[in-house]
Amino acid sequence: MQTNFSAAQLADPHVAESEKILRKCVHCGFCTATCPTYVTLGNELDSPRGRIYLIKDMLENGRPADKEIVTHIDRCLSCLACMTTCPSGVNYMHLVDHARAHIQQTYKRPLPDRLARAVLAFVLPYPSRFRAALKLAKLGKPFIGLFEKIPALKPLGAMLRLAPASIPAASPMASPGIHAGQGTKRGRVAILTGCAQSVLDPAINDTTIALLTRLGVEVVVPQGEACCGALVHHMGREEAALASARQNVDAWTRAIEQGGLDAIVITASGCGTTIKDYGFMLRLDPAYADKAARVSALAKDITEYLASLDLPEPVRKPGTVVAYHSACSMQHGQKITRQPKELLAKAGFVVREPREGHLCCGSAGTYNILQSEISAKLRDRKVKNIEATGAEIVASGNIGCITQIASAAKLPVVHTIKLLDWAYGGPRPEGIANDSAAMAAE
Ligand code: SF4
Ligand code: SF4
Numbered sequence: 001m002q003t004n005f006s007a008a009q010l011a012d013p014h015v016a017e018s019e020k021i022l023r024k025c026v027h028c029g030f031c032t033a034t035c036p037t038y039v040t041l042g043n044e045l046d047s048p049r050g051r052i053y054l055i056k057d058m059l060e061n062g063r064p065a066d067k068e069i070v071t072h073i074d075r076c077l078s079c080l081a082c083m084t085t086c087p088s089g090v091n092y093m094h095l096v097d098h099a100r101a102h103i104q105q106t107y108k109r110p111l112p113d114r115l116a117r118a119v120l121a122f123v124l125p126y127p128s129r130f131r132a133a134l135k136l137a138k139l140g141k142p143f144i145g146l147f148e149k150i151p152a153l154k155p156l157g158a159m160l161r162l163a164p165a166s167i168p169a170a171s172p173m174a175s176p177g178i179h180a181g182q183g184t185k186r187g188r189v190a191i192l193t194g195c196a197q198s199v200l201d202p203a204i205n206d207t208t209i210a211l212l213t214r215l216g217v218e219v220v221v222p223q224g225e226a227c228c229g230a231l232v233h234h235m236g237r238e239e240a241a242l243a244s245a246r247q248n249v250d251a252w253t254r255a256i257e258q259g260g261l262d263a264i265v266i267t268a269s270g271c272g273t274t275i276k277d278y279g280f281m282l283r284l285d286p287a288y289a290d291k292a293a294r295v296s297a298l299a300k301d302i303t304e305y306l307a308s309l310d311l312p313e314p315v316r317k318p319g320t321v322v323a324y325h326s327a328c329s330m331q332h333g334q335k336i337t338r339q340p341k342e343l344l345a346k347a348g349f350v351v352r353e354p355r356e357g358h359l360c361c362g363s364a365g366t367y368n369i370l371q372s373e374i375s376a377k378l379r380d381r382k383v384k385n386i387e388a389t390g391a392e393i394v395a396s397g398n399i400g401c402i403t404q405i406a407s408a409a410k411l412p413v414v415h416t417i418k419l420l421d422w423a424y425g426g427p428r429p430e431g432i433a434n435d436s437a438a439m440a441a442e
Pocket of ligand 2: 034035036048051076077079080
């Protein structure tokens with residue numbers, strides 16, 4: 001794509017980066033076919049190619065964002081299916097991140113939208129605030145229907161609908177410290193405790209620590225970790241996202257210096273995509289660029305890390321039929337497609353892949369709160385495809401997808417690590433009937 005930026009515009013490294021990306025796009029439109037918003041809404045401006053044109057026009061003309069571009073960029077899920085499809089290697093992720101930061105700096109949203117975004121940014125990245133908000137949400141649940149009828153209060157209605165009926169107790173295993181590996185030491189990793197996941201389902205990280213230590217891996221929960229920054233990053237709040245990134249880089253750098261790390265293990269793929277991008281996000285900060293690149297290189301999804309170990313035979317082979325839902329951040333953001341399915345199959349599960357596996361479930365960070373109607377359409381389409389597999393359980397590696405799919409599916413939805421832990425000697429995950437079929441299959 002031809003671009004017409006002035007030399008003065010290109011002196012801004014963010015603009016220069018976006019120009020490089022724009023020049024790669026050959027407007028072929030292959031990406032439109034796999035874009036969930038184009039597939040759902042049928043409008044070119046809600047496709048990757050349409051958004052790329054809108055961003056180009058805004059940046060080239062040095063214009064502040066307007067209502068039209070904000071509408072279409074806000075509808076983008078950042079699912080990155082377009083990046084998987086694009087034959088020209090267009091880095092849509094960095095382009096849309098830049099556009100969102102530009103929107104945040106130049107566009108004044110209507111008051112209800114500003115308020116909803118400010119509340120999400122204030123609450124979600126902080127486990128104690130999120131836990132308190134979920135307790136309060138119980139009081140608001142009877143008014144969901146009313147809130148959903150008032151346009152300005154729709155995000156509040158969506159938030160309340162997603163809030164779980166009960167909140168598990170905080171886990172002591174998430175406190176800073178070291179969990180020693182059993183038997184012969186096979187590695188040393190740090191684990192991201194995370195924000196929303198640690199409140200909604202602390203058992204995910206507990207299970208991860210239990211499995212890794214049983215396999216002989218020492219797990220460090222570093223002092224001073226923060227939210228990965230993805231939630232605010234996707235809202236264009238660059239400074240807040242970079243502050244979280246720096247805090248984590250500092251925490252993990254200390255852990256590296258105090259005993260070395262083979263990996264930084266992440267159990268929410270949405271966080272993984274962002275942490276693997278820290279090197280890029282902090283490239284212009286001389287004090288952090290190298291440390292951030294080192295952290296990004298060490299970041300591994302838990303399935304990616306487990307696949308790198310020579311795992312023993314599982315203790316039991318459950319034989320349960322599992323529909324594997326690959327989160328967008330897993331398959332498109334991190335290009336991890338093989339490992340989770342292979343690990344589940346090796347652990348004795350029968351893995352089925354739903355149709356249209358490339359399409360987002362509509363969770364996408366805060367998307368299911370801020371764009372609840374499109375999100376619900378994508379969720380229902382996803383659940384229908386999952387249920388058509390005839391599986392008994394759904395497995396996924398991202399808390400956002402787990403919450404979203406569980407809000408509409410009749411099947412139990414669990415994190416992949418819980419099924420792997422079960423097969424390798426851990427307890428049966430809550431909500432899974434029994435493993436009698438397993439024993440029969442062995
Ligand atoms: S597939 Fe890639 S090159 Fe083609 S229009 Fe989409 S982003 Fe541009
Ligand atoms: S990130 Fe997803 S929703 Fe956004 S343009 Fe790409 S495919 Fe479409």
